[in-house]
Amino acid sequence: MHFLDNNSKAHFEARVHTPRFAEDYAAVGNQEGDLFYVVEAGRGFDALKCAASLLTGTLLLDLTGSERTVQDQTITQKALDALKEARDHVLSSKPNSDRAAHHKHHMLLALEHLTDAAAHSDKSANLIRDVRSEAVFQAIRSAWSELNKLKHLINGFRTIDLNQSCCAYHAKQIERLVR
Numbered sequence: 601m602h603f604l605d606n607n608s609k610a611h612f613e614a615r616v617h618t619p620r621f622a623e624d625y626a627a628v629g630n631q632e633g634d635l636f637y638v639v640e641a642g643r644g645f646d647a648l649k650c651a652a653s654l655l656t657g658t659l660l661l662d663l664t665g666s667e668r669t670v671q672d673q674t675i676t677q678k679a680l681d682a683l684k685e686a687r688d689h690v691l692s693s694k695p696n697s698d699r700a701a702h703h704k705h706h707m708l709l710a711l712e713h714l715t716d717a718a719a720h721s722d723k724s725a726n727l728i729r730d731v732r733s734e735a736v737f738q739a740i741r742s743a744w745s746e747l748n749k750l751k752h753l754i755n756g757f758r759t760i761d762l763n764q765s766c767c768a769y770h771a772k773q774i775e776r777l778v779r
Contacts (some may be wrong), residue, residue: 634696637700637703637704641689648707648711651683654675654682676718679714680718686714693707703754706746713740713743716739721736
């Protein structure tokens with residue numbers, strides 16, 4: 601995935617890092633009965649991460665006053681396409697264990713939060729100045745929270761923890777110095 605700025609209308613393509621085959625999931629320690637579930641759910645997970653990234657990007661573009669279009673398609677539309685793909689994979693995944701059912705529950709919650717965020721962002725030209733901006737931000741934050749829980753339930757569902765980022769580190773240091 602690469603970032604866009606005002607001068608770049610480059611094609612956006614999310615990179616897939618989630619295992620795609622039953623053998624890959626087995627190699628990271630999943631139970632055999634869950635392998636077919638995690639392959640299908642993994643495809644939905646990738647699409648959810650893509651949609652969450654795109655919707656987060658929409659907020660950033662609005663914050664900087666940048667355009668939302670990439671190759672004649674709005675980022676919101678790309679997020680809606682990713683959500684449709686995610687919905688198809690998540691709903692067709694069939695958990696075979698309590699752990700997998702719990703995992704699917706969190707995926708459905710993430711899907712719900714992102715669907716809410718996309719509905720708000722599609723209606724607004726500028727989410728930063730719009731009264732709905734807080735609702736969109738909270739929905740995206742809740743979706744990321746649900747996605748982050750998945751890695752603890754079944755191996756192979758990884759996300760980036762922004763609490764460990766450089767900006768988060770510096771924010772903590774600044775807060776400590778201000779006290």
